[in-house]
Amino acid sequence: MDASETKLNPETKGKVVQIFPHFMARVAKFEELAAAGYKFLISFRQGLEFIRRPCIDKTSEIFEKVIKANNTDRIQSYIKAGYVHNSSRAENLNKSKDIINELKCLVEDVKQTIESATETSQDYHANLDFEAATCSEEGNDSFIPEKSRDIDYATMVAVVFSMVKQDCAMQEKIVSSLSLKTSSGELESYCLMWDIVPDSEMETPNEEQIYFEMGVVVPKKIVDQIEEGYDSVEVLVDEFQKVGLIVDRVAGLNDEFLKLAAPVEALGKAAAELKLRKRTQIGVDLRFEWDEADAFVKQSDGSLFSWCERFRCYDHMIYGIINRSDSAIILKSDHRDIRWEPGEPLLWKLEKEGIVKEVFPIHVEVKRKQLLKCWASNWRGFTNQPLDEIYAYYGAKIAIYFAFLGMYTNWLFFPAAFGILVQLVDFGSLQLLILPFFFICIVSWAVFFLQFWKRKNSTLLARWQICYSVGAESAYKYMDTEWSSFHSSVGSFKTFGADKSREKEKFQREEWFAHMLRFRNDAIIISSIICLQLPFELAYAHLYEIIGSDIMKFGLTAVYLFAIQYFTQIGGKVSVKLIKHEKNESSEYRANSLIYKVFGLYFMQSYIGLLYHAILHRNFMTLREVIIQRLIISEVLENLMENSLPYMKYSYRKYRAVCNKRKREKGMAARKSYFNSRVEKEYFKPIYSASVGEELEDGLFDEFLELALQFGMIMMFACAYPPAFALVVLSNFTEIRADALKILVMYRRPVPRVAATIGAWLNIFQLLIVVSICTNCILLVCLYDREGNWNISPGLAAILIMEHVLLLIKFVFSRIVPEEPDWVKANRMKNATEAQNMCSKQLLRNISGRRGMLDTATLVVGDGGIGVTAAGFMAGVVASLVVGVITSMAYEDFGFEFTCVPTDGYKELNLLGE
Structure with missing residues (x-):
């Protein structure tokens, strides 16, 4: 009987589809073990090459003493085993064999299902000819037997199992043949054979590959802990599986980790429930419907949903599990009874009770390694970055940041080369004109850069199918608006239109009240900066100027840096509290409000001391020293801190976990604790969050803040030290790869955020251009008016005229370059x-x-x-x-x-x- 002519009866239809996700989950686990075995094979090859170096003189007395001093049974077994750990090798092989046995059981289930279905469908095939003849007599189209989806899945299970079984047999033969006599050529061929993935011409029923992308941390199950009742973790796992999620349970040192994956069908149903809007084939964004999935445009990597959309669907599925029964369900955990009330979300209840410790996105190891290779480690690519892959893995906001950083670094080559030329070349009689001409070019460069960035931003959004138009910014923000921000009661909506004048007055009153509230908060922050931080910054700058000892200056700087950290933390906490009482329209509005307020603190902290040295004391040597210090020493120290602190946090959490495990197993035999799962390592990594206001912003806040302060430094003091642009090029070139490595290795996978532009940071960059026009004109006055008479001579008048001309240039150039390409x-x-x-x-x-x-x-x-x-x-x-x-x-x-x-x-x- 042909497989294409088989039809399943209703009892068995769908059973194979339910088995298939569990089968593929075990296959993924086998692949993880195979990757671990490949690492053991590589280390064995490296160790064997090492011991094949010219050996030391074994007849020497020192060698004999070392052997006698360390002649233990463990050393002897280690040498006989070929300098590999037998326990690790055997443990890995045993795990692989266990998974193969589990796969065999699943294959048997599929086989029995298909056989029973085939037996019950014989009557159907016996009547095929009669039904076809009847259809032809009635004038209908020829009858074509329906191809069952279960048959496709069953065939795929058989093919995949055959491939996995062959792969395991090959790996077992490779491991058993390893010895100290294995030649280098044989080891190289073994490595190649291990890394080969068996190919198949068949395609999977779903084109999208399923990855584990979410993790849930729950307590480790203790035997005989649960008495009568439902185990809360078991109920949670069952509910996850009921909504279509694939669950892989991984035991850690102290906790258990539930790795979650979702087939595209489960994601599609969740997207339909969420009423997500997606781009259709005709270019219109409509509400998603799973039955019409083919009408919607797929992502560049072939997936139907982006990472941000998948995360929303995951969040909806795992937090949308509620008790649909009429009575409460008693859950057991740690000898406690937990009442799961009707209509109550399960995960929220378990989080409240402390059973679910955390829910977080996890890295997809295959994609992460690809990005490490083509992005973080690609130093030869200079500023080239795989933006499409970054968007597919991290979302739009992180991809836009790295696109901005790459374009910013590329555009810095012109001012860097021009600045070095101005610094090194003596222009003779034209020396007095070269600095004003240099600054005019720099301002024009900055304006054009921001305008062309807007064009590139629009291009990226069009390529990523993100609905946003520069001309329709308000409409885009309105779509992301929270309806609670309109501050209107339900009753006012019901009576809207009955008394339009009264309703209009109410809306206007609430609108202006929100504006006045934001104005009040901004006034509080600005007054605090002027009254508290400004005197502190001026005092530090004055003391630094009058102190002659370098040791005293170093101590003063240390105290200043220690104190400014507290100022910044306090200012950030006050800003967050004020923002929470504002009536902002969306989360992005709240984040932008935080950016403006916190940047005011850093602006005063970073630039007021430099202006003090330049304007009051006209000490340009000190000014240049501080600029070099900020651009080189501070950048190096910040990069070291950004990459070392996450590792220290990870090491500390891992150390605490090992200590806690040893305390619990104090009565057992002492043994070393190992981390067997990658998800547990990710759990110990720190969250990618902002240093200030982490509940409103993620880690990109600090990255953009660093770029904005750097941009302000080189623009506001461009005439004082033109080569600063060259230092920034080198710094940003390193920053691209360092940030990529940090986000891929040091931190957890960030939670995706919906952001179509760089938001408030673009306004801050434009503001810094205007401020730089004023500060550089003042610097030119200080450079040319060395006597300090401040006379309105033709030269000073020309500088004042130049200031107004530059402001006009900024305004005109901003209108010349369109913000969006015509295409x-x-x-x-x-x-x-x-x-x-x-x-x-x-x-x-x-x-x-x-x-x-x-x-x-x-x-x-x-x-x-x-x-x-x-x-x-x-x-x-x-x-x-x-x-x-x-x-x-x-x-x-x-x-x-x-x-x-x-x-x-x-x-x-x-x-x-x-």
């Missing part, structure tokens, strides 16, 4: 036009078929954007309305009336049309 605009308009034409045709067909019917459509507006639902022939009208949202068309032009009905989580605007 991006044309592509968006083309998609909108095609969608409008398609919807107009559908609308006309529906109107001609059902004229005069009164129907109701629902426009759903929520955190994810604007969605539309309708029934019957109104689908065409709804589609036209979607195009109207995109092209900013007025709904009143269609003749619709509006009513607003508030619901939980979103608002519905009911459209009544005839």
Whole structure:
């Protein structure tokens, strides 16, 4: 019987599909063990090459004494085993054999399912000819037997199992043949054979590969701890599996780790429940429907969902598990009873009780190693970076940061070369004009850089299918707006339109109240900076200027750095508390508010002392020394701290875990504790978070802050030290690879954040250009007016005129270069036009078929954007309305009336049309 002609009965249909994820999870575990075995093989090869070096004189007295002093049974067994650990090798082989046995059991289950299904479907195949003849007599199309998806999965299980079994047999033969007599050529061939992955011409039923991307930390299960009742961890695992997640349980030193993976079908259903908006094939963003998944555009790596969308789906699935029964369920944990009330989220309850310690995203080892090779270790690529791969693995915000850093470093070559030329070449009589000309070029360069960055940002967003338009910034932010920010009660929505003047006054009053609240908080921060931090910074700069001893200066700087850390921490905490009382529209608005407030603290801290040396004392030698110190010494120390502190935190947490395990096993035989799982190592790594306001910002806050302070340093004091741009080029070249290595190795995988631009940092860079125009004009006055008379001579008047000309240049150049490429605009308009034409045709067909019917459509507006639902022939009208949202068309032009009905989580605007 042909496999393509087999049909399963309803009892067995779907059973193979349920077995398949567990089968692939065990295959993934086998691959992890195979990778560990490959490391053992490489270390054996390296050790064998080492001992094959010219040996020492064994007849010497020193050698005999060393052998006699260390002649233990362990040393003898180690030498006989060929300088490899037999225990590690045997343990790895035993684990691989256990997994092979588990795979055999799963294959037997699949085999039995298919055999039972085949036996029950014989009657169906016996009647195939009769049904086909009947269909042909009635004039229908020829009957084609339905190909069952279970058959595809069963065939794939058999093929994969055969490959894994062959791979395990080959590895076992390689390990058993290793000895000290193995030649270098044989070892090299063994390494190549081990690394070969058996190929198959068959494709998996799902094109997307399934990876474990989330981890849940729960207490390690103790035998005989649970009495009567439900084990809370077991219930959690069962619920995860019910929603479609694949669970792999890994035992750690002190805790147990649940690794979660989701097939694309489970992600699609969760995305449909979340009402995610995705780009369709016609270029319009619509609410996702799993049944129409083929209509949506896939990512550049072939996956249907981006990492940010997958994370939202994971969060929805694991936190959306609730008790759907009518009564409470008693869960057991550590001899405690936990009542899981009806309608209560399970994971939230277990987190509250301390059973679930943490939920965090985990690295995908295959993709992480690829990025390490082509990104963090690719020093020859200079500033080239795999931005598409970074976006697919980390999300838009981190990819945009590294794109900005790479472009910024490339653009620094011109001012770096020009600055070195100005510093080294003597221009003779033109020397007085070269610095103003240099600064005019630098300001023009900075303005063009930011404008062309906006263009590149738009290009990246178009390439990544992210809906954002420079001209429609407010609309984009409105789609991410939290409806609670409108501060309107449910009753006001219900009566909206009954008394428009009163409602209008209420909205205006609440709007201005929010503005005044933000203004009050900004005034508090600015007053604190001026009244508290400014005197402290001026006092430090004055003492540094008058102290002559270098030792005293060093001690003063140490005290200053120690004190400024507390100032910054206190300022950050005050800013976070003030922001929490603001009525911001979204999380990005809150993050931008934090950026502005904290940058004010760092601005005063970084630049006020330099301006003091330059303007009051006109000590340009000290100014240049401080600039060099900030750009070289501070950068090196910061990079060392950024990379060493995470490792120290990781080592400390690992040490505590080992100590806790030894305390629990005090009565047992002393043995060394090992980390057998990668997920446990990731759990001990620190979170990629901001140093200030970590609840509002991630680790990119510190990276952007460092870039902004660096940009301000070289721009505000460009005339004082032109070669500073060259130092920044070298620093940023190292920063690209150091940040990549840090985020890939030192930290956990960050939680993805939705961000289409660099946000408030772009406004800060533009502000620094304006400030640099003023500061450099003052520096030029101080350089040329050495006598200090401050006379309005022709030279000083020219500098003042130059200041106004530079401000005009910034304004004009910002308008000359468009912020968005024409091809991006044309592509968006083309998609909108095609969608409008398609919807107009559908609308006309529906109107001609059902004229005069009164129907109701629902426009759903929520955190994810604007969605539309309708029934019957109104689908065409709804589609036209979607195009109207995109092209900013007025709904009143269609003749619709509006009513607003508030619901939980979103608002519905009911459209009544005839």
